[in-house]
Amino acid sequence: MSWPVVVVDLLMELPPSPAPSPNVSGGAVTGTTWKDWVDVVAAAAGLLAVAFAIVTVRQTAAQGAENMRALQRERRIDFELDVLSQLAEYNQKDTNTSGATARIETLARMLPKELIPLTRAAVRLPTTPEGEAQVAEAKPAAAERHQQVRDHLRNEIADEVHKAIEIKLNERH
Numbered sequence: 396m397s398w399p400v401v402v403v404d405l406l407m408e409l410p411p412s413p414a415p416s417p418n419v420s421g422g423a424v425t426g427t428t429w430k431d432w433v434d435v436v437a438a439a440a441g442l443l444a445v446a447f448a449i450v451t452v453r454q455t456a457a458q459g460a461e462n463m464r465a466l467q468r469e470r471r472i473d474f475e476l477d478v479l480s481q482l483a484e485y486n487q488k489d490t491n492t493s494g495a496t497a498r499i500e501t502l503a504r505m506l507p508k509e510l511i512p513l514t515r516a517a518v519r520l521p522t523t524p525e526g527e528a529q530v531a532e533a534k535p536a537a538a539e540r541h542q543q544v545r546d547h548l549r550n551e552i553a554d555e556v557h558k559a560i561e562i563k564l565n566e567r568h
Contacts, residue, residue, distance in 0.1 A: 469567070476563050478505050482514065483556045486549060496545060510562070513555045517545040 482502045488495035500518040508515050512526030529551070530544055537547035545552065 472563050472567055475506060475510070476560060478502050479511075479556055479560045479563065482506075482511070483553065483560070486514075486545075486552050486556060489546065496543070499545070506559075510559050511555055513548065514552050517548050517552060 482499060485495050485498045485502065496518060499514070500520065503511060503515045503518055503520055506515075508520070508522045508526070512523040513529050514526075515522040516526035516530040530548070533544055533548050537544045540547065
């Protein structure tokens with residue numbers, strides 16, 4: 396129920412006021428006094444104040460929701476930058492290094508496949524067709540050198556992670 400309906404309902408429940416006695420001013424009957432006009436103006440001002448308060452509350456709620464979305468976005472960007480930083484670090488380690496590939500796989504799972512398609516494809520995670528194509532193209536050369544695909548694509552993965560970091564930093568501004 397909207398506030399004007401509530402106000403009208405409340406006014407309807409009020410007992411009727413007694414009929415005003417006519418004023419006699421200089422022998423003429425005026426019917427109302429200046430106090431009656433003050434009451435009308437005060438009531439109108441009160442309604443305007445209520446309307447202004449409602450508009451203000453709605454705007455404040457909208458701003459609060461927008462601020463919450465911005466805060467969530469900033470937190471997501473910070474999280475993704477942290478994950479990308481760790482990916483860059485672990486990518487520089489050899490496949491044989493204590494769980495580096497497993498750690499890269501875990502970190503890559505935390506990011507969208509569109510952000511790091513090659514990295515995800517290199518550790519056999521669902522990715523984009525472009526990422527799968529790059530890995531398929533690199534497999535023969537990696538096998539020729541007796542390397543893991545991720546080791547063979549280390550420089551390309553590093554470039555992809557650095558570009559993703561740049562994208563996230565630009566999103567922040």
